[in-house]
Amino acid sequence: MSLSPVMRLVPLAAAALVAVAALPASAEIVDPAPIGPGQLFYGVVNGQTGHAVIKMACFGPVYEGQTGHPMAGQTVKVLPAPSYSAWALGYTGTAADGVAVTGPLASTASRPIVLHTYAVAAEIPTTMTLPCYGTGELTFTPVPTSATARATAVKVDFVGQP
Secondary structure, three states, X not given: OOOOHHHHHHHHHHHHHHHHHHOOHHHOOOOOEEOOOOOEEEXXXXXXXXXXXXXXXXXXXXXXXXXXXXOOOOEEEEEEOOOXXXXXXXXXXXXXXXXXXXXXXXXXXXXXXXXXXXXXXXXXXXXXXXXXXXXXXXEEEEEOOOOOOXXXXXXXXXXXXX
């Protein structure tokens, strides 16, 4: 008995569906693109969107309120978000062409990291002043801001090195 041409395609279609379903969400490819007005976005810290770790150059016993500097090689970036996303999203508003990333401490020693392109990681400067330990947030704020702009944040654990 010979299979019809349609019946021959059924196993191939099933295999393609299984292959696509097996891909993790992070397999999505985002080409670098400029940040502009009217866009939803989310922040990424060291490859994490929800709860990231920032390793701090704080050695030995650490006391409450102590600040220090991040270890080298850690990054932040911004990714565009689909409008149907369930994440807490930022919105660039009517004027933004960039996103400023700031830590939990307001300090002139901690200038913001300003990103102008999606999907391009920027290194967290080792000169940035952050808590040596504890939990906080890195805030991703559209710049320049407007009345319709909305910031978003990524929760982080600051971890001093032993």
